[in-house]
Structure formats: structure tokens, C-alpha cells
Amino acid sequence: MDLIYFFKVLLRRKWIIAGLSFLAVVAAFVFLLLKKELYVSQAQYSTGFTAEKVRLVDGSSGIDIYTADVKFSNAIETFKSPKVIATIGYKLLLHDLTNPEKAYRKLTAKQAQSDLARAVNKDTAIRKLQQMITNNQLLRSETDADKILIEYFKFYGYDYESLLESMLIERVGRTDYLDIRFWSENPNLSALVVNSMGQEFLNYYKNLSSQRTEENAEGIKKMVTAQQLRIDSLGKRLYSEKVKQGSIDPVSLSTSAMETVKELETKLAEEKSKQNEHLNRKKYLSDRMAILSAGNTGGGGSGNEDIVRLTTRKNDLVAQLAKKGGSDPVLEKQIADLRSEINSKSSSGGSRGNAARQKEIDNLGMQISEEDALLNAANSTIADYTSRIRKYTGMANAAPVGSDVTIQGIQSQLAIENSQLGIVMEKYSQAEGLVRDDPTTNFIQTAVGQPAVGPESKKTMLTMALSGASMFFLASVIFLLLEIFDPRVKTPTIFRKQVPLSPVNILNAVPLKNRSEQELIFNDYEGRKYSREILFKNNIRKLRYELLNSPHKLFLFTSTKTGAGKTTVLEALAAGLVLSKKKVLLIDLNFSHNTITERHNPGVLIQDIANKINYNRPFSDQKLWSETDQPGLNVLGCARGHFTPSEIIYNIDIDAFFKLLKDEFDFVLIEGAALNDFADSRELATYAEEVYTIFSANAAVTHADEKSIKFITGLGAKNKGTVLNNVLKENINF
Numbered sequence: 001m002d003l004i005y006f007f008k009v010l011l012r013r014k015w016i017i018a019g020l021s022f023l024a025v026v027a028a029f030v031f032l033l034l035k036k037e038l039y040v041s042q043a044q045y046s047t048g049f050t051a052e053k054v055r056l057v058d059g060s061s062g063i064d065i066y067t068a069d070v071k072f073s074n075a076i077e078t079f080k081s082p083k084v085i086a087t088i089g090y091k092l093l094l095h096d097l098t099n100p101e102k103a104y105r106k107l108t109a110k111q112a113q114s115d116l117a118r119a120v121n122k123d124t125a126i127r128k129l130q131q132m133i134t135n136n137q138l139l140r141s142e143t144d145a146d147k148i149l150i151e152y153f154k155f156y157g158y159d160y161e162s163l164l165e166s167m168l169i170e171r172v173g174r175t176d177y178l179d180i181r182f183w184s185e186n187p188n189l190s191a192l193v194v195n196s197m198g199q200e201f202l203n204y205y206k207n208l209s210s211q212r213t214e215e216n217a218e219g220i221k222k223m224v225t226a227q228q229l230r231i232d233s234l235g236k237r238l239y240s241e242k243v244k245q246g247s248i249d250p251v252s253l254s255t256s257a258m259e260t261v262k263e264l265e266t267k268l269a270e271e272k273s274k275q276n277e278h279l280n281r282k283k284y285l286s287d288r289m290a291i292l293s294a295g296n297t298g299g300g301g302s303g304n305e306d307i308v309r310l311t312t313r314k315n316d317l318v319a320q321l322a323k324k325g326g327s328d329p330v331l332e333k334q335i336a337d338l339r340s341e342i343n344s345k346s347s348s349g350g351s352r353g354n355a356a357r358q359k360e361i362d363n364l365g366m367q368i369s370e371e372d373a374l375l376n377a378a379n380s381t382i383a384d385y386t387s388r389i390r391k392y393t394g395m396a397n398a399a400p401v402g403s404d405v406t407i408q409g410i411q412s413q414l415a416i417e418n419s420q421l422g423i424v425m426e427k428y429s430q431a432e433g434l435v436r437d438d439p440t441t442n443f444i445q446t447a448v449g450q451p452a453v454g455p456e457s458k459k460t461m462l463t464m465a466l467s468g469a470s471m472f473f474l475a476s477v478i479f480l481l482l483e484i485f486d487p488r489v490k491t492p493t494i495f496r497k498q499v500p501l502s503p504v505n506i507l508n509a510v511p512l513k514n515r516s517e518q519e520l521i522f523n524d525y526e527g528r529k530y531s532r533e534i535l536f537k538n539n540i541r542k543l544r545y546e547l548l549n550s551p552h553k554l555f556l557f558t559s560t561k562t563g564a565g566k567t568t569v570l571e572a573l574a575a576g577l578v579l580s581k582k583k584v585l586l587i588d589l590n591f592s593h594n595t596i597t598e599r600h601n602p603g604v605l606i607q608d609i610a611n612k613i614n615y616n617r618p619f620s621d622q623k624l625w626s627e628t629d630q631p632g633l634n635v636l637g638c639a640r641g642h643f644t645p646s647e648i649i650y651n652i653d654i655d656a657f658f659k660l661l662k663d664e665f666d667f668v669l670i671e672g673a674a675l676n677d678f679a680d681s682r683e684l685a686t687y688a689e690e691v692y693t694i695f696s697a698n699a700a701v702t703h704a705d706e707k708s709i710k711f712i713t714g715l716g717a718k719n720k721g722t723v724l725n726n727v728l729k730e731n732i733n734f
Contacts, residue, residue, distance in 0.1 A: 005491070005734045009483050010476055012730060017475045024471035028464045037455035038183040041190035045198055047075060048442020050176045072171050075178065075201075079169045082160050084200045086138055088193060089158035094129040096156065097122050104189040111155050120152050136203075163193070177446065187451035194449035202443055228377075231421060234414045239388055261389055268385040275378040282371040289364040292357055311358075314338040315365035319372045487700035491734040495724050498701045501693065501709060504721030505543045507569065508729045509697075510536045516599075517571035518630060521579065532729050536572070543569075543723065544576040550720075553662045556688035558672040558681035560708040564696040565725040566671050567595040574669055578632040582666040585625060587636045589645055589684060590673045597637030602626030605637045610651045619664050634665070644680050654687050675708035682711065690720045697727040 010017065049071045078084065096103035111117055128149060132139060139146040153159040168181040182193040317335050320328075342362065489495040492506055510520065510532050521540060525533045547555065557566050574584045588596035589606070597605070603626045614622060625636040641648065661668050670688065672681030685691055693712050712719050 005731075006480055006483070008730050010479060013475075013479050017472060017479070020475045021468045021472040025464045025468040028467035029460065032460050032463060036185050038185060039187035039190050039452040039454075040181055040183045040456045041187070041194045041449035041452060042447065043180045043194035043198060043445060043449035044172070044447035045178045045180070046176055046442070046444045046446045047072070047178060048176065048444075049075075072178070076169050076171070078204065079178075079180070079197060079201050080164060081204065083136075083138065084197065084204050085160050085163050085167075087133065087136075087200050087204075088196050089153055089160065089163055090129050090133050091196065092158045092189070092192070093153060093156055094126060094133070097126050097129075104184075104186045104192075105156050105158075107155055114155075116148065116151055117155065119148050125149055125152070167193070167197075180449075182449075183456065187453075191449045191451045195445075198443075198445050228421065231414065231417045234410060234417060237410050261393060264385050264389050268382060268389065271378055271381045271385060275375065275382060278371050278375045278378060282368060282375065285364050285368045285371065289361060289368065292361050292364070310338055310342050311362055311365050314342065314362075315369040318366060319369040488698055489695065489701060489724070490697050491727070491731045492724060493734055495695065495697070499695065499705075499709060499722065501712065501719070501722045503724050504546055504692070505539060505723050506727055506732055507539050507543075507565075507723060507725045508532060508535050508732055509726045512568065517568055518575040518633075521572055521575035535729060535732070537576075540572045540576045543573055544580065546720070547573070547577070547667060548580065550690060552689035553666065554658055554668045554670070554687070554689040556670045556672055556681065556684050556691045557694060558685075558691065559674050559694040559696075560705045561676050561696075561699060561702075562593060562674045564674070564694040564699065566590070566694045567599075569694055569723055569725060570596065570669050570671055571599075574633055574667075575630070577667055578630055581632070583632050583634075583664075585634045585636060585661060585665040585668045587668060587670045588638050589680060590671045591638055591641050591643060591645075591648065591680065592673050592678060594638050594640050596635065596671060597640075600626070600628055600635045600637065602635040602637040605639050606652075607639050607648055610649060613652065613657065615653070615656055615660065619660050644678070645683050658687050675711060676702075676704040685715060685718065688718065691715055691718050692720055693722045695722055695724050697724055697731070 049068045092104060096105060100106075107117060124145075128139075128145070131137075139150055141147045141150060150159070154162065157163075166183045168179075170179055171177070172179050180194045180197050182190045182197075184190045184193070314335055317331050317338070320331055342358070489498055492503060495503060512520070520533055521537055523533075525537070557570055559566050570586060574586055577584045586596055586600075587606070588594050590596075604623060609624050612622065613624065625634045627634050645654070658668065670684060672684050675681050691712065
């Protein structure tokens with residue numbers, strides 16, 4: 001099949017496609033007409049994820065595009081989290097309940113009279129919502145009261161699914177911006193939602209990030225302390241082994257002692273350098289903390305003094321915990337309690353500036369405590385190195401046997417532990433950096449959502465056009481797919497591909513409901529109105545030509561399956577032969593479907609003449625067939641039944657009978673039963689001179705057809721081809 005065929009397939013169904021497209025346009029118009037007018041507001045945020053803070057040594061950008069994409073995806077999912085959106089819903093419902101005259105949404109009369117609405121006490125609901133917002137909690141469906149309130153949210157459209165359905169959060173291209181859009185029937189509601197979303201996101205994101213990074217930093221710090229203790233223990237073992245070193249040769253002993261002294265002096269210098277660094281760092285942090293504390297006391301009053309006092313106490317406990325190796329349940333519990341009390345007093349302080357300053361004071365206090373712990377460790381190490389240098393200078397004992405192997409083992413283990421300490425310290429630095437580097441610091445609302453002046457355009461014409469075009473395309477595709485996957489042999493091309501028999505003729509479909517085949521052939525049609533009838537008549541003439549040019553007179557017409565149109569072809573062909581002034585005999589031997597007999601109702605049936613035939617007398621003198629109203633056309637019928645010719649006319653010499661019939665008629669046309677279901681045509685093919693097989697364009701070729709086709713092919717010269725019947729006029733040339 002080619003494109004022209006597909007185009008004609010669509011052309012035949014143009015009214016169906018056009019009707020469906022029109023209905024789609026009407027449906028779109030009605031939908032838009034009934035659709036509520038919506039107002040959209042938009043807010044925009046700059047995230048800072050793609051800000052180029054540093055550049056690499058080679059001058060290239062330090063921004064990881066993949067990491068930035070991940071951050072954007074995380075931020076969008078956080079925006080869509082139930083904690084953020086549900087909090088917005090709580091505030092919206094609280095506003096509508098506390099300000100009914102200025103409510104963004106109101107219940108319908110039906111909703112207000114429902115059992116659910118009556119079960120909700122507004123005062124209780126207001127208190128519950130205020131509690132949830134203050135404590136930053138979500139309603140739980142475990143309790144009946146919360147479950148009723150959750151369902152009540154759906155009445156107002158403030159539940160999670162409804163709010164998320166009317167919201168769009170997306171990154172603007174490959175930029176640093178996020179857009180938030182919200183549609184509602186109230187312009188003020190849309191503006192409030194997009195602006196509140198940003199603040200709720202920042203609160204939730206900061207709390208989540210801070211909690212996660214602080215816990216990681218504290219856990220890694222304990223690992224650093226434990227690793228340092230293991231290194232100190234190995235250092236003491238190494239020193240003890242070196243103290244035990246000795247030599248019989250005083251020169252060797254002195255040389256060994258001096259090498260050890262040099263090594264200890266080098267370490268002592270390094271430790272003093274570290275001591276100076278920690279002293280300077282502590283002084284800087286102390287000065288910074290003093291400045292912040294002085295600024296904080298100006299606006300905070302006694303509350304800030306309590307916070308400073310609690311912070312100092314917490315820092316002292318942290319220093320004590322570090323001295324004990326970072327593992328003391330009692331001190332850890334006291335530190336946790338102090339942190340909770342500090343947070344409580346900070347949150348009740350009132351101003352965001354004091355809270356931020358207090359958080360920095362806490363961080364500075366923690367860093368000062370860490371520097372104190374490191375200074376104490378450095379002082380202890382310096383004292384230890386100094387003592388060992390003095391003692392080792394005067395050592396003169398000989399080293400025990402095997403001490404070198406022991407020292408080398410300790411040194412190897414010490415190198416491994418130092419390497420591990422470096423890895424853990426790097427992780428601790430990263431975690432500590434995350435605590436100080438708030439990922440939401442650069443979040444800035446660059447565009448504030450404003451109430452829309454007018455409703456969003458419904459784009460009626462565009463939507464209707466798209467609906468009609470979509471339906472047109474969809475209907476066209478469906479019809480084309482139906483045509484492609486239709487198994488029927490609807491065109492000559494498909495027939496030739498599926499049936500290995502040469503088609504001798506193609507007959508188009510014609511309406512025969514109110515007329516017979518003889519009327520169609522005998523009448524002279526003119527004009528486009530009768531184009532199908534004229535084409536069918538001409539195709540019958542082509543088939544008649546095949547018979548007129550044949551040297552034979554006895555023809556069998558069969559099919560692979562019932563309903564192929566054998567009777568139609570035979571009736572039309574017989575009428576065409578009569579027009580050529582030929583004497584024709586129609587023999588109905590299709591016992592299962594004797595349509596020819598039923599149409600002509602002949603007085604002679606083949607079952608009745610078995611005992612009446614006299615082969616020595618001319619058949620014209622015997623009543624062996626019935627004449628019809630059409631001169632030259634005669635019929636020999638049969639009684640309907642489930643039997644074959646060899647079973648019902650066994651007492652007729654069929655071969656002799658057919659030979660004598662050929663003397664009486666110009667053409668003898670026999671109709672046989674379908675090959676797939678009956679053996680009739682197989683038996684008759686033995687006596688026929690030529691066999692034509694009828695196929696219907698409205699049928700598909702099956703496995704049973706393949707067996708029948710194989711039988712027809714085996715007839716050899718008797719097989720004169722096939723007739724493809726009932727083809728649509730539009731498909732004749734395809």
C-alpha cells in the first residue's frame with residue numbers, strides 16, 4: 001500500500017473524522033465556558049547555586065554543573081515536601097477561620113451542612129492549627145480529631161494534593177533562578193501562597209541542613225579524639241623503646257643518643273609552632289566574641305546575659321569533654337541540656353538579629369573551647385618532649401636485643417595511624433565547614449508575587465483549535481492503524497501478497513439488496529450515480545471473455561470459505577453469457593448452502609433425476625433441468641443437506657452426465673461448496689474441465705485457506721485462477 005491509498009482511506013472517512021473533530025472543538029468550548037476564572041501569581045528566587053565564588057588555578061570555573069543540577073532538584077523537591085506545603089495550608093485555613101469576612105475561600109451551602117463540617121468545632125480547630133504552626137508539626141491521622149480536620153482541609157482545597165496540583169515550581173532555563181507559580185480563583189490567595197512558600201522553604205531547609213551537618217560534625221570530632229589518643233599511646237611506646245636503646249661501644253651509644261635528641265628537638269620546635277598558632281587563634285576568637293557579646297547586651301537585656309552565661313558554661317563543659325577523650329555520658333547530657341536551654345532563650349528573644357548573633361557567639365565559644373583543648377595538648381606534649389630530651393641526653397644503657405625490630409614496628413604502626421588521623425581531620429574540617437556554610441544563605445527573593453490584575457486568559461480559540469487538530473490527528477491515526485492491521489485482503493495488491501494464485505478478475509462491490517444480479521447485468525446504466533454498477537458489469541464482461549475464449553464448456557466455481565460470493569458471481573456471469581446469446585445451465589451442487597436453488601425454485605432437483613436419466617436418449621427430450629424467465633438460462637437445483645455429491649448422487653454416472661450436458665448447452669456452470677469446510681468441490685473438481693476460485697475482499701487468509709490453496713494449485717491446468725470479489729470501487733486500482 002502506498003501514500004495515495006492511505007489518503008483515500010482517510011478521504012472515505014472524512015465525515016467521521018470531521019464530525020469527531022467538530023465534537024472535540026465543541027467539548028473544548030463547553031469546558032472552557034464552565035471553567036472558573038483563575039488568577040496566577042509568580043514569585044522568583046535566586047538560589048546562589050551557580051554563583052562563581054572561586055576559580056581554579058588554571059583559570060577555569062570552580063562550579064560543578066552536575067552538582068548544581070542536583071542542588072536545584074533537591075531544592076524543588078524540598079519546596080514540594082508535605083512539611084512546607086502543609087504549613088502553608090494550615091496558615092490559609094487559620095486565616096479563613098479567624099477572618100470569615102475576609103476569607104480567601106468559603107464553603108458552599110452543601111458543604112456547610114455536611115456531617116463533616118458539623119463535626120468540626122472552629123475554636124478547637126483554630127487552637128489546633130496554631131499549635132501545629134508554632135511547634136512546626138503536622139497533623140496525624142492516628143487520632144479521630146486530626147483525621148476529621150485533615151478531611152476538612154479538602155473542603156477548602158487547602159490539603160497537600162490540592163495545593164500542589166495548582167502550583168508549578170521550576171528552574172528558569174539554565175539560570176540561577178527558581179520560579180513559583182500558583183493558580184486560584186482569588187488573586188490575593190495566589191500572591192500569598194507564592195510569597196509564603198519561599199519563607200517556609202527557607203525555615204524548613206535551614207533546620208534540616210543545620211541538624212544534619214551539626215550531628216555529623218560532632219560524630220567525626222569524637223573519631224578525631226579517639227584517633228589522637230591512639231597516636232599518643234604509640235608515641236609513648238616508641239619513646240620507651242628508644243629509652244631502652246643502648247650500645248657496648250660508647251661512641252655508638254653517644255651517636256644514637258644524639259640522633260634521638262635531634263629528633264626530639266625537631267618535634268619540640270614543631271609543637272611550639274603549633275602552640276603559637278593556637279594562642280593567636282584563641283586571641284582572635286576571644287576578641288571577636290567580646291565584640292559580639294558587647295553588641296548583644298545592648299538590645300537583649302537580662303535574656304542575653306543568660307544566654308552568654310549559658311554559652312560560657314557550655315563551652316567549659318565541651319573543653320572538659322575534650323580533655324577526657326570525647327566520651328563522657330554525664331558531660332554530653334549536660335551539654336545537650338544547655339544547648340536546648342540556649343535555643344529556647346534564643347527563640348524567645350524576639351529579634352532575628354539577636355538570634356543570628358547568638359548563634360555566631362555559640363560557634364565562637366565552641367571554637368575557643370577547641371583551641372583551649374588543643375593548647376592543653378600542645379603544652380603537655382612540649383613538656384613531655386623537654387623532659388625526654390633532658391633524660392635521654394644522659395642515657396648510656398645499651399639497647400636490648402631485638403629493640404630495633406620493635407621500634408621499626410611501632411614506627412610503621414604510628415605512620416599508619418597518623419595517615420588515618422589526617423583523613424579523619426579532613427572529614428571533620430569539611431563537616432565543620434558545612435556547619436558554618438549555610439546552603440540557604442544566598443537564597444534571595446528577587447521577584448515578589450503580586451495579586452493578578454485580571455484572570456488568566458483561557459486561550460479559548462487556541463484551545464479549541466488544538467482540540468480539533470488533536471482529534472483530527474488522533475482519528476486519522478486510528479483509522480490508518482486499523483487499515484494497516486486489518487488482516488482482510490481488501491485490495492488486489494494485498495491479495496497478491498497473501499495468495500499464491502493469479503487473479504483472473506477483480507469484481508467490485510455493488511448493492512444488491514433491492515435487485516438481482518440479472519437485473520444489474522441486463523440494465524444499461526449511465527452517469528456517475530451508477531459508477532459502481534457500470535464497473536461491475538464491465539468486470540463481469542472481462543470474466544465472460546475468459547470463458548468465451550476457452551475450448552471448454554464445463555466450469556466449476558468454488559471458494560475457500562463460505563460467504564465469498566460464489567452465487568453472485570455465477571448469477572452475474574450467467575446473465576452476461578445469456579446477453580451473448582449463449583445457452584447456459586446453472587447447476588447448484590452446494591448442498592450446504594443451495595442459494596441458487598432457493599432463488600430460482602426450479603422444478604427439477606438433481607437428487608430426483610437419478611433414476612430418470614436415459615443416457616441413450618437426447619437430454620433435450622428428458623426433463624432434467626428447469627427453464628427460467630430469462631431465455632437461454634436454465635437451472636438444475638439440489639436439496640439442502642449435509643452430504644457430498646458422491647453420497648447423494650452415487651447412482652448417477654457423473655462423467656457421462658456432464659458430457660451429455662455439454663452437447664445441450666454452450667456453458668455449464670457448477671457451484672460447489674467451500675473447500676475449507678466441505679469435500680464437495682474436491683469431488684467435483686475431478687469432472688470439471690476448468691476450476692475458478694472465488695475470494696472475498698472482506699475475508700482474511702487463514703491457515704485453513706492455505707491448505708485449500710495448496711489443493712487448488714495441485715489441480716494443474718484445470719486451475720484457471722481466482723476471482724477477487726466484493727472489492728471497494730476505490731480499492732480496485734491498489
